[in-house]
Amino acid sequence: MFPMNQWYVAAFAWELKDKPLARTLLNRPVVLFRTASGEVAALEDRCCHRSVPLSCGTLDGDGIRCGYHGLLYAPSGKCIEIPGQLKIPGKACVAASKVVESNQIVWIWMGAEAGSEPTMPPPNYAVHDDPRYKYKGGVFHYNAPYQLIHDNLLDLSHLGYVHLKTIGGNPKLHMEAPTNVYSDGDTVRVVRWMKSSKAPATYSAAWPFKGLLDRWQEIDFHVSYLAIWTGAVDADTEALDDPQRGGFHMRGFHGITPETETTSHYFWSMASNSHPDQPDTSELVYQQTEQTFEEDRVIIDAQYRNMARFGSNPTIDIHVDAGANRARRVIERLCSQQ
The missing domain is CATH 3.90.380.10 (Naphthalene 1,2-dioxygenase Alpha Subunit; Chain A, domain 1)
Structure with missing residues (x-):
């Protein structure tokens, strides 16, 4: 129903402040957030532990922390901390999407396959x-x-x-x-x-x-x-x-x-x-x-x-x-x- 392998608008830059932003884009639930260093990230809106939306969580440094059991995710989608547990399973991750912030517009690459690499630069407005x-x-x-x-x-x-x-x-x-x-x-x-x-x-x-x-x-x-x-x-x-x-x-x-x-x-x-x-x-x-x-x-x-x-x-x-x-x-x- 939708042309894939395209850059779509996910948000305006000013929408991403101190809270996660949940959006469904082309039927894909996504959480958008800005890290402490100013980077914009987009992950599938689901914790890999019990599937609670990550958008219900909080921003923590350069990551986003699940609001259910505190798992912390990097912008790459990899879980980097599990409270009370030293070993992090290799499968503890969620899909990340490529995003680019340009001209106060946040563009997200919506590939035909989740996690695919962009084949063109985002639009310049x-x-x-x-x-x-x-x-x-x-x-x-x-x-x-x-x-x-x-x-x-x-x-x-x-x-x-x-x-x-x-x-x-x-x-x-x-x-x-x-x-x-x-x-x-x-x-x-x-x-x-x-x-x-x-x-x-x-x-x-x-x-x-x-x-x-x-x-x-x-x-x-x-x-x-x-x-x-x-x-x-x-x-x-x-x-x-x-x-x-x-x-x-x-x-x-x-x-x-x-x-x-x-x-x-x-x-x-x-x-x-x-x-x-x-x-x-x-x-x-x-x-x-x-x-x-x-x-x-x-x-x-x-x-x-x-x-x-x-x-x-x-x-x-x-x-x-x-x-x-x-x-x-x-x-x-x-x-x-x-």
């Missing part, structure tokens, strides 16, 4: 380290399959209907915006321009536009995350295909990690710039983005409940589904090759 932007993010839990979230993010025509109070705008303009879809290997790119449009609420609150504006939406789909660059300039002032264009920018990170076949983790951040002549608006953008993504979650959870209720009743595709359908074909191909 440089926006989080770009001094032009300030960012903030969070985590949503969805009671819906992960590909429904992909569908939603690859089709931003819904903004004019679902997000009227924040980043929406004219629904007709959204539905009729010229859309170009490109594919390259395992990636899909969707580019949409909406010229001479009225500023939606978030945009007008964050940037001193003079009137109508030219908006862009650039969506880059990767197997385990999407990078979405949206923004606007005053109408007819800059070319929307200029990678160095100015104006108001919103750069969204969307890490979509399946929990199970029917539930998902959604790791998101939003980075934005502030106008040099105005106060910092990054917190306003963050709050309105959080509201926007909560609106998406409500819609998608309701969508999946209705899909389950109506069963195999047929659905149709329309013109706005081109990007989502290409992404689904990528996932289908990768799953078939496993």
Whole structure:
């Protein structure tokens, strides 16, 4: 059901503090923790003694100690201490997963075989380290399959209907915006321009536009995350295909990690710039983005409940589904090759 041998988002760096963090990722129960030396580790969430979740335990130096009988595990998964017992059995260990912390994102390698070595480096999301932007993010839990979230993010025509109070705008303009879809290997790119449009609420609150504006939406789909660059300039002032264009920018990170076949983790951040002549608006953008993504979650959870209720009743595709359908074909191909 899931493409394996991929890097998936397991957490944001700021989630790992002084307690273990339990997450199920692609049907695998995992405990994530940060050692005293700052290393991030991921182990199967099970003590090899009596199977109590290690996430019920405590952090101890560079290891994690089971909360039942005190067995201490190193980041490698090897048990390194059994209270009251000098000899440690050779089989006293649990599976460890490769994790890499980069750009404040914790990536976990989900191999087809547990304990397999990565065959590629983790993604690099440089926006989080770009001094032009300030960012903030969070985590949503969805009671819906992960590909429904992909569908939603690859089709931003819904903004004019679902997000009227924040980043929406004219629904007709959204539905009729010229859309170009490109594919390259395992990636899909969707580019949409909406010229001479009225500023939606978030945009007008964050940037001193003079009137109508030219908006862009650039969506880059990767197997385990999407990078979405949206923004606007005053109408007819800059070319929307200029990678160095100015104006108001919103750069969204969307890490979509399946929990199970029917539930998902959604790791998101939003980075934005502030106008040099105005106060910092990054917190306003963050709050309105959080509201926007909560609106998406409500819609998608309701969508999946209705899909389950109506069963195999047929659905149709329309013109706005081109990007989502290409992404689904990528996932289908990768799953078939496993």
